[in-house]
Amino acid sequence: MTAQSIVEEYTSTHQGSRELHERARMILPANGATHTARILDPFRPYITHARGSRKWDVDGNEYIDYVLGHGALILGHSHPDVVTAVQEQVAKGTHYGDNHELEVEWAELVQGMMPSMERVEFFSCGQEANLMAIRLARIFTGRSKVLRFSDNFHGWADELVGAGPGVVADQVTMIPGHDPDSLEKVLATGEYAILMLEGGGAHMGGQIPWDADFVRTASTLTRKYATVFLIDEVVTGFRDAPGGWQSIIGVTPDLTSLGKAVGGGLGVGALGGRAEIMGALTPKPPPERFLAHSGTWNANPLTAAAGVAACRLYTDGSVHRRVNELGAYLRQRGNRALRERGLAVRLYGRNIIWIYMGSIDREPPDDTLPPTRDVQELVAGAQARPRLCLHLLQRGISTMAARFFIMSVAHTEEDLDRTIEALVDSLEAMVDEGTL
Ligand SMILES: Cc1ncc(COP(=O)(O)O)c(C=O)c1O
Incomplete structure (x- = not known):
């Protein structure tokens, strides 16, 4: 696989979004986007509707959504x-x-x-x-x-x-x-x-x-x-x-x-x-x-x-218990899969689960915490993240620049299993194409 393949593959399955992006670029100054975090090379999908943990684009592609209205939708879409x-x-x-x-x-x-x-x-x-x-x-x-x-x-x-x-x-x-x-x-x-x-x-x-x-x-x-x-x-x-x-x-x-x-x-x-x-x-x-x-x-x-x-x-705390439980599920199973596949990427956080791409100094038993205290390492991956975001989108997972997965009560364990699979698969594809 070459580094260009994913861009071509993504563009071919997102023709409607590509056309809207071309229109948008002529009028919306942030490379056609309306928020800096929505800028992506070649472009993010154009969404038509959303429900629960899912959203769909103009080309009929379905995504498990971890952007969730920039974190606003702890109840999922359209509760x-x-x-x-x-x-x-x-x-x-x-x-x-x-x-x-x-x-x-x-x-x-x-x-x-x-x-x-x-x-x-x-x-x-x-x-x-x-x-x-x-x-x-x-x-x-x-x-x-x-x-x-x-x-x-x-x-x-x-x-x-x-x-x-x-x-x-x-x-x-x-x-x-x-x-x-x-x-x-x-x-x-x-x-x-x-x-x-x-x-x-x-x-x-x-x-x-x-x-x-x-x-x-x-x-x-x-x-x-x-x-x-x-x-x-x-x-x-x-x-x-x-x-x-x-x-x-x-x-x-x-x-x-x-x-x-x-x-x-x-x-x-x-x-x-x-x-x-x-x-x-x-x-x-x-x-x-x-x-x-x-x-x-x-x-x-x-x-x-x-x-x-x-x-x-x-008010009764059940929403928070559930998103924390889902967060634990994603990071624990995700880290196990990442370690098993020898991938130097880790997950941490409470109910917003961060994708860590720096060097791994420690494997804290409490993986709500990151594998380092070095601030520079915590934010590492500036080059790799947009590419990972694209790979994840192509596998039906929507993130904001592959920085984190935001949990909502609408997500299920099955969504998270699919997400872990897509994450591991994306990272392995990046190793193959030489971008990780
Ligand atoms: C911690 C924090 N404070 C303030 C803001 C600004 O909120 P708003 O975008 O609703 O103005 C944000 C937005 O992401 C935020 O993350």
Whole structure:
């Protein structure tokens, strides 16, 4: 097999997608895609519909889906409770531009699961919640600087990325994670309004996992130096446990941002935390300061209907137990197959299962953890991943750039067995073609 064969094979079975990609390239500037993660050489499939753990493209190809709406769909595609709630709501009106009961119930459900969220505010997406966290922290502390960890992702707005082409973020300081001494040195300047930390670890819930002791230290240090502590649970909130990742490590942040799963599959963000910090949003007579918050789509009835339907299913923890169980099944059986076939690739994680392509220093008995602590190795495989993604797509497995497999309650053990087979087969094909 030559390195070109898979591209030719894929293109021949995805002619409808190829045609749409050609059209898209003329109008959508990101090489025809609408999100950087959806760019692939030669192109990703164009999807027509999805249900449960599956989605189908314009050429009739079926995929077991592990992209799952960028991690939002812990219930799988088109969960019946969410479909019913949205269908009923669309007939009753998508936007009243007014208050409604669903937003109250939604906030109560969120707070009931995450008690650190004494007050809750809704947004259109996760990054908006993070931007509001920065503003609230500035008002609360009277300071302007933002402290965050390199590799952590919080959205694409200037202060959330910190640096990059066209970015102006002169109040943002980025420090490496995992080093309590350098964290204390920076916090001790007393200049920082907020410390932001991505729940689980850097990248989608923990490609570079946090050591829980470091997070506990970070929480203690923020209290010592009067800096607001935010845990960004946009990915991990309502994915790891009803109480979020914070409940697993036993840390109570001042503020928590949510997104993805809290909206049941529709676009959403939420921010919650200590009433005295969130209180800047409460109207007050001058000269006291009142923070206004607009946003056309905040808690719109359609998203709220989906969010309430989904959150009702999260409260007893059964969804989280199931995705963690499926995650364990995939990584344990997957690692066994990879070892047996002599492939230097491993799987790790909780319910988002990472494909590790770096060098293997250790085989941790608890394979929720990666085979190394070396950050560079954890993110290795930049060249090989797009190629692996293509091989997996051709075998009916949809991933986001072959970085991870996201679990949902709609997946079955049979789906996972097929996925392991496809993964091993893809990697062996890559060895043959000389791309691994
Ligand atoms: C940890 C984290 N925070 C924030 C965001 C931004 O959320 P949104 O894309 O809904 O704005 C993301 C998106 O993937 C994320 O992974």
